Amino acid sequence: MPSFALDGQEIVFKPGQTILEASIAAGHYIPHLCWHPKLSPHGSCKLCTVQVNGRLCSACTFPAADGQEVISASEELRQLRLRLTQMLFVEGNHFCPSCEASGQCELQAMGYYLGMTDGHFPHFFPRREIDASHPEVLLDRDRCIFCELCVRASRAEGKNVFELAGRGIHTRLVVNSPSGRLGDSALQAQDLAARVCPVGAIVLKETAFRVPIGRRRYDHKTIAEVSLEQEAPLVRAHWQEANHE
């Protein structure tokens, strides 16, 4: 079986797997925000940046190859990921104290995981529109990190409800409906697109604040532990199915 070395440990992989998939399936966490085991990789958040044979690459899109030397757990990369996470915080309006996703938010959990204690950069305080027109789903653009998980999920579901529009600092999440409002779109609360948001940008109204403190996803576990518990089995199952096919 082909293999590569991740921080000195041998990772056996299946041909076609990315470095991130192979590492997580083997029980080794690499930080990530825009990657989801059920959706195509995107390579935009750059949290999964690793050194492959000395070169910086996104582990979620870079194919695993036999004999690669991959470094993920270095202080240099932790610093890089920390700065990226801080940028994500200051580019939006992330007020954790009143956010429904607090304790369940991947961005917040990533901040804790990387030892983030401040925003480092000046806050942008962008003005973004909230869309509460959908009876079951709230779209709070203040918290969007442009990971496009909802875009990809909705595309995979054949609805194409979400898209990113604009460029640079003017980038914003838009809704594909005649009025541009979520309430006039084809989105339903049970769609993956309504449930895949890693932060609190897309919130199910009915269940807001229903999970008590102490039972939230990251109350007792780090994002690494949760990822390996919940995402690793999905990756393994996916590749087992792919092999049978």
Next chain:
Amino acid sequence: MTERYRYLETASQPKTLRRVAIDPVTRVEGHGKVTLLLDEGNRIHQARLHIVEFRGFEKFIQGRPYFEVPVLVQRLCGICPVSHLLAAAKAVDRIVGAECIPPSAEKLRRLLHYGQVLQSHALHFFHLASPDLLFGFDSPTSKRNILELLREERFRDLALKGIKLRKFGQEVIRAVIGKRIHGTGPIPGGMNKHLTDEDRRHLEADLPWVLAWAEEGLELVRRIYLAEPDFHLRFGLIRSPFLALVRSDGGHELYDGRIRVKGEDGRLLFDQVPDSDYLRLLREQVKSWSYMKFPYLAALGPEDGWYRVGPLARINACDFIDTPKAEAARREFMQLNSGFPIQASLAYHEARMIEILHCAEKIQQLLADPDLYAGELVASGTMGSEGIGVIEAPRGTLIHHYQIDEDGLIQRANLIVSTTHNNTAMNEAIRQVAAEYLDGQELTEELLSRIEIAIRAYDPCLSCATHALGQMPLWVELQDVRGNRLQRLVRHSDGTVEAR
């Protein structure tokens, strides 16, 4: 009731007078200052309590979803966040048409609230107020703090008990909403979890000493008060009606009731007013020298309609307390003025200690109630567009009022916070102290501290109370690096802006 000392609100010739400031007022929550204007003979011509900080919650929650509001507005305060959480949750219950929430949810909220009132009162009395009472009003001000109490052998045990009493209240809060400060639990129409058996065991283990120490604390205040009854009755003595929520049978109430206003002579001026009618009952006045508004009873007008809220108002206004030890204490307390409302500012301390005892008794009752551990948690109803939630916070009646748009986003919010109700009362109390004890005297730090003692009796939370936007008078000044004024913009209380 016209303010007897109102003549000290505004001096006729302020520019000719010497200004003395107590800035900041210490051992209160939030930031405020007192200014005194004196003539050459140290005669006082003006005394004002200014609230100098500014919050703006009413404005910046506009556009947020209604279900987020309770969690958001609890950040108004780190001392009584539960009161804001619950007042907003009650308003949101009404928005979603779930005015009657399941018994389990209501009892959990009540338990939460009793824990909150207990810890807040304990914080105020033991950490903030007791050093004045125990060391004496003429003792060095540098000595009057909880650390000095802990250093003194004779007070150490008492101070430690106070700290532990507060901790117990916070543990009750943690058990119900997951964190001692700023947790989550109340949701539209109910609560998100029951209490666990483990929490029950943990809290019940501490209850015997909590009850004993609550009684000890009450006894201590009574002893101090009765050691010099004339002085304590006279100090900061002002006369006003009292406003509080009461039960439908007139009983003492903290979580949910109807509004009663009892006059100075004990007559009921208003009774069983639905809390949703607060706008008909109350108005607010703005004064150019404070960020805190001055509420008054609409029927009596801004001059005569001021009143007081808080522990003393609740004890004065109610007909009885529904727990035996607190009721016995209330009866004894009311004898201080032969059954008529007690007016002394310092009487707030004893009323506060009666409520600590009451909360401890209620917590004991509730922990034995099976509804806390099982049963329906959430009710639903027909969505509306407006909700009013009123609760008795530790410092008094707390009003939250929200209107939403068709998408469920907050369009308008009105918060009348407990401390705000007592604004006129605190100003009148410091004017009384200034007139009775400072007028004509050579001012010393200890004399000035008497002003603070009068304010402290009301346990004001100034950071909670200053959040209005719109018509609030405001000065914005642009200065160069040397502090020279380059430009000043003044917004008057009528909303007009002027460049000066």
